[in-house]
Amino acid sequence: MALDAFSTATAGLRVTQAQIGVVSQNIANVGTAGYVRRTLSPVSSGTGNAGVATGTIGRALDAAALKQLRSETSGASYTSLMSKTRSQLDTLYGRPGDSTALDGVFNSFTLSLQTLAANPTSTAARATVLSAANDIATRIGSAANGVQALRSGLETQLDIDTEKANSLLAQLAKLNTRIVAASAGDPSRPDLEDQRDQALTSLSGLIDINAVTQSDGSVSVLTSSGVTLLDRSDAASLSFDRRGTLSANALYDPDPSQSGVGTIVATTPGGGKIDLLASGAIRSGSIAAAIELRDTVLPQAQRQLDDLAAGLSRAMSDRLATGTVPTDGTKGGFDIDLTGLSAGNALTLTVQDGSGTQRNIILVPSYQSPPPAIPAGNTDDANATVIPFTIPQPGPGRDPATVRDAIAAALGGGYSVSSAPGGAAGAMRILSTGGATLVAASASVTQVTSSSDIKGSTTQIPLFVDGASAALYTGSFDGGSQLTGFAQRIAVNPAVVGSAGSLVGITGTGAGSSTGDGTRPQALYSALTGTQRLFSSSSGISGIDAPTRSSVADFVQGVISVQGAAAAAAQDLDEGQSIALSTAQGRFASASGVNIDEEMSNLIALQQAYAANARVLTAARDMIDTLLRI
Incomplete structure (x- = not known):
């Protein structure tokens, strides 16, 4: 009996000592990142399970809490980068109301026009208009350059994050x-599993992943969309073809040969390649946020600034042509004056089919033959039917009939185009003769022939030009979209700077001829603040996938309002996600983390058990000694 007690107490001491070692290890790693609390459960042994043996060391792991933690980590990384970048974007426009902010500089420009209209003979007022015009052009260009700088920074960040993800997969x-x-x-196995879980959590901050534990103890890693990145010991290799500094023309395209930005490609151990961007495999994490910002959010911000620059320029040089119902009682269409129609002066026809559904047909003139193909996204309505067509360049020698014939040919059957009775030479009548019903017609028609045409008989003047070539801005697609990147290129016309009197001096008849005539600056002011223009659906100002109709002044406020609201919403979402992450971390820590109070309590209990086993050994020894002395 004494020998049985001796054996049992010895086993108990051995197990208790091992348990004390585990508890001591837990206490020593209470602040170690990624450490999961260790446990050791003794197992019964011997005849009738009277003895005890040391079990294996395990980890107190809550798999559900760990899965939630990785999901929230992905979400937090996504919202953090989104909030940070949107706040930086909002900062580019300045604080609303400040004199140096986008709206403040624009208001200064419109105020200078009012001042000049009230005092057209003032040389100082003319100089102020030119200075204010330069300020607004510079401010728009600065904001647009900032947008592309953010995109270039994200391109670099994607390169870095892809390399991190690649290294984590290899690890x-x-x-x-x-x-x-x-x-x-093996006592080293829990440490290896801790390292693996920490690497998986780090990877989840970059890419949304799903880790699947296999029967042999290994894990496989898939994206939430189902693309396998790791299968036991076989890891995919991730690569990113960084493009460097990005411009407004550098946009994403699923075809790598046509894309202006980098993409992430996963190469499987077997040599297969998967474009993770084209397949939409990455949906959360910092990489997903960087992709969305680089390819969607910031290009839309660039488009807003391009539209603003174009609207500012065309408000100075264009006339809005709107279709009117024929006064002679003819039904089924509109009369519209397209005198001076230039390349890029799109004619938008709103039509309605038999079910009442409305859509836009956009006719885009070109000087090239054949005309260039034009993506709908580069026009005012990304959902419109876009039809490019060729016209002769405007001038005294252009026959208006050629323009009418070109429009008729572009529209095809179902419509007729003729001269408008009693209208200007360039006025035409467009009627529906069997096609969809015409609901509206409009165009922005350039009224000056070139950037040097600064003293015409109309109130329009090419105050702003395309600074890359000092060319007149008409929205042309000949040689590429003139709109794309125009925010970086808009500049005050050097011809107007060299002849400030052209701001008020209008030769000929009609609007006046005196250098003291305030008609032109007043008309320019009204064109900016009162005239409703059409801005593209791609700018996203209206909040719906449709063109926005507003004055240039209202569009400026719309840009600032939309970006400010988006930045605030991103910040709120990030704060909410931070709370969710904190909650997930707390849940995981409560089950798998080290609680120092609990461990100290366990240590005291184990010390008492150790002492009890020691007393049993002492008693057994005494019994054996007594027996030996008999």
């Missing part, structure tokens, strides 16, 4: 190999 593959090789009782 996970090695850890899988070592964990599978380690036996269940």
Whole structure:
């Protein structure tokens, strides 16, 4: 009996000592990142399970809490980068109301026009208009350059994050190999599993992943969309073809040969390649946020600034032509004056089919033959039917009939185009003769022939030009979209700077001829603040996928309002996600983290158990000694 007690107490001491070692290890790693609390559960042994043996060391892991933690980590990384970048974007426009902010500089420009209209003979007022015009052009260009700087920074960040993800996958593959090789009782195995879980959590901050534990102890890693990145010890290799500094023309295209930005490609161990961007495989994490910002959010911000620059320029040089119902009682269409129609002066026809559904047909004139193909997204309505057509360049020698014939040919059957009775030479009548019903017609028609045409008989003047070539802005697509990147290129016309009197001096008849005539600056002011213009659906100002109709002044406010609201919403979302992440971390820590109070309590209990086993040994020894002395 004494020998049985001796054996049992010895086993108990051995187990208790091992348990004390585990508890001591937990206490020593209470602040170690990624450490999961260790447990050791003794197992019964011997005849009738009267004895005890040391079990294996395990980890107190809550798999559900760990999965939630990785999901929230992905979400937090996504919202953090989104909030940070949107706040930086909002800062580019300045604080609303400040004199140096976008709206403040624009208001200064419109105020200078009012001042000049009230005092057209003032040389100082003319100089102020030119200075204010230069300020608004510079401010728009500065904001647009900032947008592209943010995109270039994200391109660099994507390169860095892709390399991090690639390194983590390679690390996970090695850890899988070592964990599978380690036996269940190997004391190094929990440490390896801790390292693997920490690597998986780090990877989840970059890409939304789903880790699947295999029967041999290894894990496979898939994106939430189902693309396998790691299968036990076989890891995909991720690569990113960074493009460097980005411009407004550098946009994403699923075809790598046509894309102006980099894409992420996963190369499987077998040599297969998967474009993770084209397949939409990455949906959360910092990489997903960087992709969305670079390819969607910031290009839309660039488009807003391009539209603003174009609207500012065309408000100075264009006349809005709106279709009117024929006064002679003819039904089924509109009369519209397209005198001076230039390349890029799109004619928008709103039509309605038999079900009442409305859509836009956009006719885009070109000087090229054949005309260039024009994506709908580069026009005012991304959902419109876009029809490019060729016209002769405007001038005294152009026959208006050629323009009418070109429009008729572009529209095809179902419509007729003729001269408008009693209208100007360039006025035409467009009627529906069997096609969809015409609901509206409009165009922005350039009224000056070139950037040097600054003293015409109309109130329009090419105050702003395309600074890359000092060319007149008409929205042309000949040689590429003139709109794309125009925010960086808009500049005050050097011809107007060299002849400030052209701001008020209008030769000929009609609007006046005196250098003291305030008609032109007043008309320019009205064109900016009162005239309703059409701005593209791609700018997203209206909040719906449809063109926005507003004055240039209201569009400026719309840009600032939309970006400010988006930045605030991103910040709120990030704060909410931070709370969700904190909650997930707390849940995981409560089950798998080290609680120092609990561990100290366990240590005291184990010390008492150790002392009890020691007393049993002492008693057994005394019994044996007594027996030996008999």
